[in-house]
Amino acid sequence: xxxxxxxxxxxxxxxxxxxxxxxxxxxxxxxxxxxxxxxxxxxxxxxxxxxxxxxxxxxxxxxxxxxxxxxxxxxxxxxxxxxxxxxxxxxxxxxxxxxxxxxxxxxxxxxxxxxx
Amino acid sequence: xxxxxxxxxxxxxxxxxxxxxxxxxxxxxxxxxxxxxxxxxxxxxxxxxxxxxxxxxxxxxxxxxxxxxxxxxxxxxxxxxxxxxxxxxxxxxxxxxxxxxxxxxxxxxxxxx
Numbered sequence: 001x002x003x004x005x006x007x008x009x010x011x012x013x014x015x016x017x018x019x020x021x022x023x024x025x026x027x028x029x030x031x032x033x034x035x036x037x038x039x040x041x042x043x044x045x046x047x048x049x050x051x052x053x054x055x056x057x058x059x060x061x062x063x064x065x066x067x068x069x070x071x072x073x074x075x076x077x078x079x080x081x082x083x084x085x086x087x088x089x090x091x092x093x094x095x096x097x098x099x100x101x102x103x104x105x106x107x108x109x110x111x112x113x114x115x116x
Numbered sequence: 117x118x119x120x121x122x123x124x125x126x127x128x129x130x131x132x133x134x135x136x137x138x139x140x141x142x143x144x145x146x147x148x149x150x151x152x153x154x155x156x157x158x159x160x161x162x163x164x165x166x167x168x169x170x171x172x173x174x175x176x177x178x179x180x181x182x183x184x185x186x187x188x189x190x191x192x193x194x195x196x197x198x199x200x201x202x203x204x205x206x207x208x209x210x211x212x213x214x215x216x217x218x219x220x221x222x223x224x225x226x227x228x229x
Contacts, residue, residue, distance in 0.1 A: 004159070032215065043205070043219040044160075059216075093159055101215045102167065104150055107159030 003027050004096050006108025014116055015086060021079045021111045023094030029074035030096035034105060035067070038091040047092075050077055084115045119143045120208050122220035130228050135193040137223050139206035142187065146208035150217070151180060151191045154203045163204075164191070167211065193225075201227045 003026040011019055023033055032051050036044040048064075050056040050071035058064045066088075068080040077096075081088055091112055095105035121140045129135045137151075147168035152160035166173040166180045166189070173180050179192045193200055203224050207217045 002162075006159070034217070043221045044217075046216050049215065095159075097215075101209065101211050102148060104162040104165055105217060106162060107152075109157070109159045 002096075002098070002104075002106040004030075004094065004106045004108040006094055006111055008111060009109060010112045010114075012114045012116065013084065016083055017115075019081045019084055019113060021081075021092055021094070021113075023077045023079070023096065023108055025075045025096040025098075025106075028096075028098045030077075030098060031074065032097045033071055033077035034095045034097070035069060035077075035079050036093045036095070038093060038110075044093065047079075081113065084113070086115045089113055089115045118221070119146075120206060120218045120220040122204075122206060122223045124223050125221070126224040126226070128226045128228055129196050131198060132195045135191075135196045135200065135225055135227070137191040137193075137204050137206075137225065139189045139191075139220050140187060141189075141208050143208070143210075143218075144187065145210045146218075148209045148211045149180070149182060149189050150207045150209075151178070152205045152207060153200075154205060154222070160205060196227045198227050198229055201225060 005024045007022045035047045047062045048056040048058045052074050056069035071077040093110040095107045097105045150165040151163045154160045164175050164178045182189045203222045205222045206220045209217050
């Protein structure tokens with residue numbers, strides 16, 4: 001199996017709050033983890049790629065000071081949305097991959113973030 | 117620029133028949149392709165993949181075909197079952213490149229009992 005757990009599944013918080021989302025690979029070691037964002041009726045858009053022990057690589061247009069990514073171990077990556085505002089409300093989803101790029105990514109169930 | 121396209125937003129197929137989902141891509145550098153299935157409120161589940169050195173890969177009821185000259189891939193599900201009703205995404209990447217998956221917009225498959 002290749003199970004990826006994402007927590008929390010749903011967050012509602014006030015504007016200005018920082019929110020942390022966890023992504024864990026439960027039964028395999030993930031050398032690389034990915035964070036995506038999905039807007040309504042659109043496809044998954046990659047935000048950043050993180051390798052264990054190194055800094056994340058952010059996609060163009062993604063603010064790295066806004067979306068802090070930490071990949072401290074081979075089974076855990078976190079995304080922190082700092083000082084969240086209503087426009088940050090979205091569906092965030094992580095994936096994890098074992099080994100090299102010819103291995104599939106396995107996804108968590110996503111986090112619905114709503115900023116009031 | 118949508119580099120991976122799924123032109124059919126929805127598809128309905130009778131139970132027991134073959135479901136064919138299509139995907140086109142524009143970036144000739146893509147050499148690794150995947151299909152994912154997604155239920156509401158869940159993350160995508162990996163189904164099957166194919167690298168560009170092959171033109172067909174089969175796993176149980178699922179077969180993926182790749183036509184590199186046409187930049188087209190398809191997923192065949194046979195026989196279709198009610199549990200196959202979901203949104204299907206194709207994705208593409210460049211092996212050894214930036215490892216980024218580029219997703220299509222998805223096709224909602226409905227299997228009619």
